[in-house]
Amino acid sequence: MADSDIAAALADEVRAAAEAGRGLQIVGSGSKGFLGRSGAEIALAVGGHCGIVHYEPVELVLTARAGTPLAEIEAALAEHGQMLPFEPPHFGPDATLGGTLATNLSGPRRPFAGAARDFVLGTRVVNGRGEVLRFGGEVMKNVAGYDVSRLMAGSHGTLGVLLEASLKVLPRPQVEMTLRQEFAPAEAIRQLNLWAAQPLPLSAGAYDGEHVYVRLSGTETGVLAAHRRIGGEAVADGKAYWRRLREHEHAFFDHPGPLWRFSVAPTAAPIELPGHWLVDWAGAQRWYSGDAEPGAVRQAAARAGGHATLWRGEVDAPRYTPLAPALLALHRRVKAALDPFGIFNPGHPLYPQA
Template identity: 50%
Template sequence: MQVIETWRAQVLEAAASKRPLRIRGGGTKDFYGQDLTGDILDTRAYSGIIDYEPTELVITARCGTPLLEIEAALAQRNQMLAFEPPHFGEGATFGGAVASGLSGPRRATSGALRDFVLGTVLMDSAGQVLTFGGQVMKNVAGYDVSRLLAGSMGTLGLMLQVSCKVLPRPRREATLRFAMPEIDALRQLNAWGGMPLPVSASCWHDGVLALRLSGASAAVEAALHNLGGELWSDCAPFWAGVREQQHPFFAGATPLWRLSVPSTTSALILPGTQLIEWGGALRWLKSEVDAATIRRTVGAAGGHATLFRGGDKTSGVFQPLAPAIARIHQRLKASFDPSHIFNPGRDYDHANQSR
């Protein structure tokens, strides 16, 4: 296609002149990561579903395809992206979702976005078009590059297309609400996690725990009967609000931190307010406390902390890497993008081994 040739010329010119490129789709996640630099390479010119096999549970689409278009096509066949990628705006693209690597409320039970990526086509800084993986689960011999690209923030190359596994929509969904403090909610979520329950999402905030059940009608009905709680009839806007961060908790300019910890971690004693997802494994924190304090507390629990939105990025948006891991990142970046033109520093400043 002509757009590929245009991009190749843009990439080669950037590599020759050492001018960085800022790979960008709908821009709905521009806030995420370190500061943005470089000439914009807009991926929306390369759009459309290339192949969709509902019986094979696989969809392949170009990087600039609107995420809404992907989800609408799947909904027509009663299927879905099981990792519930957040959009953060109507312009979200398929490539942007994969590059950010973000998953929504269903992630703890269905898996992360990278678990569903089967294959990718990538343009490197030499203008070469490289194909990794395929359209089936067992298609990797050696290093799984396709999943490496998920969450890479566009720093390794220009993703042209992605093949992704999809799943059928559950036959039945219902949500229960329970009034309980944070400590009890965490204890209860971990107890439920060891039971054969059709849990597909959880969210605790301000003394209320919401638990979503998804699956076969009989399984959901049995869980509703056994768990008790209050049945929440009109809960779809709530779960959409959590996924898209339109829930009132996320409003305001206070820095928002994304804390990943073992689900069994007790309450984190940190200034600010929290919203807890993924059975206790994801803690959203709104706080003005300094990055060092947050990372020290979360690190002691065996987790890591990301400055997700707002705040002072000079301490690094992402958890600082251990020296050995930083060297691996540097080598990967040098292998895929020796010219260092793709979204440089969007994740880490490899030159200084910090974010």
């Protein structure tokens, strides 16, 4: 079926659901489904809407349909020595571009390169009236005003059906090196922030409770100079280390029980909750596996300048930190403009109050 036919069919399904007042659960490959599903009775399958539409290596721009596998996109970029700058986790072999943008997931490179939404130039979506709309474009100068395209990143499919997206891509670094040094927790946080504030070619920073790992990316001269400056032991297979961390295949994620994701100020001191900790994003993202009460978890995250999300496990608490009243009111206005009949992923745990 041609691209235009698939898009038209999806728009028809949305219009029919809107007229019937029935909710739609937008489903791609399902690789990100563990982050929360809606209570909608109808599944809108979008995984078949796939393929790279346009790729200009010289312009560093790629446009692909939402159902395109991330592996296909990354392979096409690799042929030209390029990459997705935000290093997205897959969490499964069939991960798609649409699911990645819907959840705004980014990997270890996030604090040094930017989040997934930062590289979205334009999108084509179906709104809650079944209208196919285009926002943004394929160059940065076209991204002006109220940026609806980037609003789609992290919306978990609650604002519209993503048909395709245009992304800014970047060249792969010539050389990468991963270094390891032993530090106590407080000193590890301090050192990661100290290095991040210096003109060093950092592209990742993590701490497992014993060792700090940092990745240097750039020219051979720049990487070797940075190594001499900060010291540390070179890790033989650094690429595999960061892949395991990104895909939650690191040994830390084998701990049983609830798993929480903390998004906090990178300079926040080690958080005092009993259990196991892993630091990523040079201190800004912290993973906690333990039996602390949900209220204590969220209070600790707030004291550290951020919030906590229940990533895995069954506890008597919302998966996501409830929105503040002002933010909830803003969300409701945006939701009403793009999905006036409330049919997209109704009851999704990201916005249970909406």
